[in-house]
Amino acid sequence: MEVPKASDVLANELRERILSGEFDEGTALPPERELVVQTQMSRTTVREALRILEVQGLVRIKTGRAGGAFVQRPGKDSIASSVSLLIRGRQIRLSSLLETREAIEPYCARLAATQRTEEDLAALDAANEAIADENGTLAAFLQANVDWHVAVATASHNELLTGFMAALSRAIYAATENERFVDAEVRRVAVRAHQSITDAIRAQDPKAAARRMTRHVHGYADAVLAVDERTDITVSDDS
Structure with a gap:
C-alpha cells in the first residue's frame, strides 16, 4: 500500500x-x-x-x-494553465482542438451578445483592427486572432469558458504558426467573419452571434485542415 x-x-x-x-x-x-x-x-x-x-x-x-x-483564489489563468498542460502532455491533435472550438465557441458568442460591456467591445474592436492589418506578420495575425477569440469568451463573463478558450486558442496558434495553414485567403475570410460576429455581439443579437460563429469556426477548421491531408497534427509538431 x-x-x-x-x-x-x-x-x-x-x-x-x-x-x-x-x-x-x-x-x-x-x-x-x-x-x-x-x-x-x-x-x-x-x-x-x-x-x-x-x-x-x-x-x-x-x-x-x-x-x-x-x-489567492484560482482564476481563469489557472484553468488555462491546466488545460494547456493537458493539450501539450497528451499531444492533442489539431483536428481535435478545432472540433472542440466548434463545440463551445458558438455558445461563448451567444453569451457575449447578452453579457458584453463597452470594455468588452473595445477589446474586440482592438483585436479586429490588428487582424485586418494587411502588412502584419503571420505571428501578429495569429496573436490578434487569439486575442479576439479570448475577448469573445471574456465577454461571456463565464470564467470557465474564458479559461478554456484561452488555452484552446493558444494551442491552435502554436499548431498553425506556419504559412502552410494560414494563407492570405484564410486571413481575409477571418477579418470579415470576426467583424460580422462582433457586429452581432454589439447589437446584442445572440442568435446571429452564435450562427455566425458556428459558420466561422467550421469554415476556419476546413480551410486549415484542407492544406494538409494529415489530421493528426499536434501542438508539438515543428512542421
Missing part, C-alpha cells in the same frame, strides 16, 4: 481550508514556524507543502520581513 508523503497530506489539508473559505483571499497562512508546531512536521515538509500550493496557484509566496504565504 502506497503511503502519501507528509507534504502532500499537509498540502491537501491546507488546500481544503483555503477552498472552504476559512482563509479569505489575500490573507496570510500561519507562518512556517507556527505550522511546524501545529502539525509536528519538519520545516522542510511545511515548505514543500506550501510550494505545492504555490504551483497550484492557491498561494503567493513573498519573501522578506513582511513575507509569507498569501491566499
Whole structure:
C-alpha cells in the first residue's frame, strides 16, 4: 500500500481550508514556524507543502520581513494553465482542438451578445483592427486572432469558458504558426467573419452571434485542415 508523503497530506489539508473559505483571499497562512508546531512536521515538509500550493496557484509566496504565504483564489489563468498542460502532455491533435472550438465557441458568442460591456467591445474592436492589418506578420495575425477569440469568451463573463478558450486558442496558434495553414485567403475570410460576429455581439443579437460563429469556426477548421491531408497534427509538431 502506497503511503502519501507528509507534504502532500499537509498540502491537501491546507488546500481544503483555503477552498472552504476559512482563509479569505489575500490573507496570510500561519507562518512556517507556527505550522511546524501545529502539525509536528519538519520545516522542510511545511515548505514543500506550501510550494505545492504555490504551483497550484492557491498561494503567493513573498519573501522578506513582511513575507509569507498569501491566499489567492484560482482564476481563469489557472484553468488555462491546466488545460494547456493537458493539450501539450497528451499531444492533442489539431483536428481535435478545432472540433472542440466548434463545440463551445458558438455558445461563448451567444453569451457575449447578452453579457458584453463597452470594455468588452473595445477589446474586440482592438483585436479586429490588428487582424485586418494587411502588412502584419503571420505571428501578429495569429496573436490578434487569439486575442479576439479570448475577448469573445471574456465577454461571456463565464470564467470557465474564458479559461478554456484561452488555452484552446493558444494551442491552435502554436499548431498553425506556419504559412502552410494560414494563407492570405484564410486571413481575409477571418477579418470579415470576426467583424460580422462582433457586429452581432454589439447589437446584442445572440442568435446571429452564435450562427455566425458556428459558420466561422467550421469554415476556419476546413480551410486549415484542407492544406494538409494529415489530421493528426499536434501542438508539438515543428512542421
